[in-house]
Amino acid sequence: MWSGPRNLSTAMMRAFSSRPDCAVSDEPFYAAYLAATGIVHPMNAEVLASQPTDPHRVAADMLGPAPSGKPVWYQKHMAHHMVVGFPLDWMDGVTNVFLLRRPERVLASYARKREDVSLRDIGFAEQAMLFDRVADRLGKAPPVVDSEDVRRDPRGTLSALCAAIDLPFDEAMLSWPKGQHPDDGVWAPHWYGAIFDSTGFAPPDEKVVELPGNLQRIADEAQVFYERMAGFKT
Template identity: 35%
Template sequence: MYSFAQRNDTVVADEPLYGHYLSHSSAKPFHPGADEILSKMETDGEKVVEGMLGPQQKPVAFFKNMSHHLIQLDWQFMQAGANIILTRNPEEMLLSFSKVIDKPGMEDVGYAMQLKLVEYLQTMNLPFVVLDAKKVLMDPEGQLRKLCDFLGVPFEKRMLSWSKGPIPEDGLWAKFWYKNVHLSTGFQPYEKKEIVFPEHLLPLLGECQPIYERLVKHAL
């Protein structure tokens, strides 16, 4: 999202369906800032989708959505745009996620929904691409060039860096989730961490890992 926010031709929206998700799931008690999000965001997902598909201020519109935020929605709106699925090795992702939500479940982390999305897009014969976070960090420019080719937009060098700190497009939840992003000025080089994995997350890791391995078969 920060990368695309650097483009002059692109408008960016940060998780516009978050309010819909919190109001249509049992996740509210576990999400920091949930009351503020629900009070300030549109909670009718159909209205949010209408806004996403409506006129935009710039030629390119980039919507960062979490896959699990798509519950109880008609996915046909995906025919109107290009679909990018960003995924990450669950061993690294779950460890990071659990620092904010201590005991996440599959419905919180979205891997199963990502696979359903891939299967839906394949069934509907809609073009999509999968980005593997590790490959992006190892070769940001190469991956972004391939992504821009897929999207039919020119790659811009400005996509590789940004100023430290928040951006106007940040969602209300940035203060809880974006600490490392706000400290960054670009894509950090990938470093394999020595992970002591929490025992209580091992069952969820066992569910997520085979799904991730199926997803990355479609990766750039």
């Protein structure tokens, strides 16, 4: 599952982790991304210590076997973690799905957790690049899911997603226990507060988002990439 930050990505990971047949992995390229770029994130040292920093090793790991021998493996990936020079050929050995959220809502949420924000931080351009790579290989668009559709109709949207990837839908995906999950990344206490308090998908927030000028400019840049992928929503 390819997304950007603040994209409902952790809630989707919770939904899949609720399936008894599914293992999950939380942003396995995060430490490699920080090591390669020198970017400093909250809990930076802890993230670097918690995962391999060699992207080639991570890529090899992503091809299996799945943790605990589970038949389904949900890998939560951030598109912007795939910096230039990181291997991408491993993507040909997995099923790739793309999770979207409107840029203005991503930025409004992200800016509450980290002051300095750029287009690169929210990953829309990188997500579109990966989308194009998968579409070119398949000869058709890969599955695309919009987080607002998931929140508006969890059962219907997740059922459609499962059908698109030849996976039976499981009602267990609609709820999960409160608190931290054992497979959450070490960074979870900083980023996942709302998820810790949740037991399922919240209804969509219909409130109009108003961004300051600097964030609105980034949202406008990201909108082009969002609209291109959103045209193929499942």
